[in-house]
Amino acid sequence: MIRHAVATLERFAECDIPILIYGETGTGKELFARTAHYNSERLKEPFIPVNCGALHDSLIESELFGHCRGAFTDAKRDQPGLVALAEKGTLFLDEIDTLSARAQVALLRFLQDQQYRPVGGANVLTADVRVLAATNANLDHLVDQGLFRQDLKFRIDVAAIGVPPLRNRGPDRLLLAEHFLKRFASRYGKRLSGFGSTAKDELYAHNWPGNVRELENAVHRAVILADKGKVERLELGLEHQEPARPNMDMAINIVTKPDFREGMKAARACYLRQFEREYLSWLLRKTHGNVSAAARVAQTERRHLGRVIKRTGLSPDSFRTG
C-alpha cells in the first residue's frame, strides 16, 4: 500500500498539479509533500509549509497574501505573505480541513486565477505557486455537512494520495524503527545493535494511533533509556501510551448498582470523562500540543480548553514535536 502511494506520488510530483494528501495524523503527509516538491521542477525554489490549524482567522488573509503599511494598527511596514514567499515554489497547506469559512473563500479566490491583493493594497498581484494540501479528515463528509466548500475541494483535489496508517504497513514498522534507532543512537553516541525479540513483538502488536511520529518518539525515548546491546520492549514504553478505552467492566458494575438511575448517571459521567480524555489527546496530537491552535480547532476559548485539559491531567508539552 505504501509502495503504491509512493509510486503514485512520483507520477503526480513531476506534473505541476495540486495534490491532496490524506491520512491519519503522523503518517508522513508533510514528508510526502516535501518529496513531491523535491521531485518537481520547482525543487530549487522555496517549499513553504503552512499549518492551517494554527492560522488566526482574523489574520489569515494577511498571513497568506501579506499586507501593506498602514493596513491595520500594527502594520508598520509592507509585509509579504506566505504566497509571495513561495513564489515559483510550493505552498503546502497542512490540515486544510481546519480553515474557517472565511479563509476558504480567500484561498478559493486565489486558486481560481493565482491572483491576490495584499491586505490594504491597491494592486492585484500574480503568484506562480504550486499548492499541495493535506488533511486527516474526510473532506467529502465535511462537504456534506456544509463545513468545507465543494468548489475548494475540487480545486485542491486534482490528484489525491492516501498515506496508510502505520499499523497497516507490515514490515515497514521494523524498518522505520531501525532507521530511527540508528539516527538517535548516533546522536547520543550509544552502541545499540537493534531490537530484541520482545521489542519486535511490541512493534508489530501496537496499534500506533500516532503513526510514524509516535514510533519516532518511542524509539527516541528507548535510545535514551537503553545503555547498550539490544533495545527491549520495556524501553519502548508503549503500554503506557495506549489511548484510554471505555472500560466496559467498570461501566457495567456502575449500571448494575441497585439504584438504576444513579447507576446510569455514574456510567454517563464515566463515559464522558473517557471521551473527554480521548478527544483531548486527539486534539493535542493534531495541534502538536499547541493549546491555542487546539482551541481554534475545537472552536472554543483557549482559557476554557486549558482548564479542561488541566482537569484531565493531560500535559500539552508531551504532545510537542521537534
Ligand SMILES: Nc1ncnc2c1ncn2[C@@H]1O[C@H](COP(=O)(O)OP(=O)(O)OP(=O)(O)O)[C@@H](O)[C@H]1O
Ligand atoms: N518514511 C519516513 N521516514 C522517516 N521519517 C518519517 C517517515 N514518515 C514520517 N516520518 C516522520 O514522522 C513524523 C511525522 O511526519 P509528518 O509530519 O510528515 O506527518 P503528518 O502526516 O504530516 O502529520 P500531521 O497530520 O500530524 O501534520 C516526522 O518527524 C517525519 O519526519
